[in-house]
Amino acid sequence: MKLAAFTTLNKKARMIHNNVFRLQMLTFCIAIVLNLCGQKVVACDCVMYPVRSYIPASEFIFTVKVRQVHQESISYYKGYRATVEVVKVLKGQPLSGQELQFDAIDNSNCAFVFAANETHLLFAFKKDNKFYVYPCLYSGFRLN
Incomplete structure (x- = not known):
């Protein structure tokens, strides 16, 4: 009787150990996949x-x-x-017709996204010879 109880207990312990090991391996694999394929995401409010x-x-x-x-x-x-x-200057120095380089100040979901051949009203600032659109402003009103 004692041997049967010990054998049953031993089987249950091995089963629990195997399940824990599988869970640890699954967690490890998911962590590796997320690190290899993950994107940097920056949120804002x-x-x-x-x-x-x-x-x-x-x-x-x-x-x-x-x-x-x-x-x-x-x-x-x-x-x-x-x-x-630049189509029309409402404030600042750039002249109409001048070409400017714009970059994102951050890659958050509040950063302005450009699309080719669209005309927009932009509130901007300049830093290190590049222009940036202020995040979270009224920039981006499509005018076409």
């Missing part, structure tokens, strides 16, 4: 104020036509970098 409050704070305000959207090394970030042509 925007609080919008009336547009008149952004006019004094913006370095540049102009309408632009997107001439070229640059390819990204990670396909998730399509449209964050572009070459645009």
Whole structure:
């Protein structure tokens, strides 16, 4: 009787051990896959104020036509970098017709996404000879 109980207990212990090992291996494999295939994701939270409050704070305000959207090394970030042509200057120094390089200040879901041949109103600033669209502003109104 004691031998039968011991054998049953031993089988249950091996079964539990095997299940724990399988769970650990599954967790390890999922972690490896996520690290190899994972994308960097940056979230944000925007609080919008009336547009008149952004006019004094913006370095540049102009309408632009997107001439070229640059390819990204990670396909998730399509449209964050572009070459645009200034159509009309509302605030700042660039002249109409001038081409400017835009980049994303971050790759969050609040970053402005460019699309070729579209015309937009942009609230922007300049840093290190590149222009950036302020995140969480009224930039991006399509004008065409």
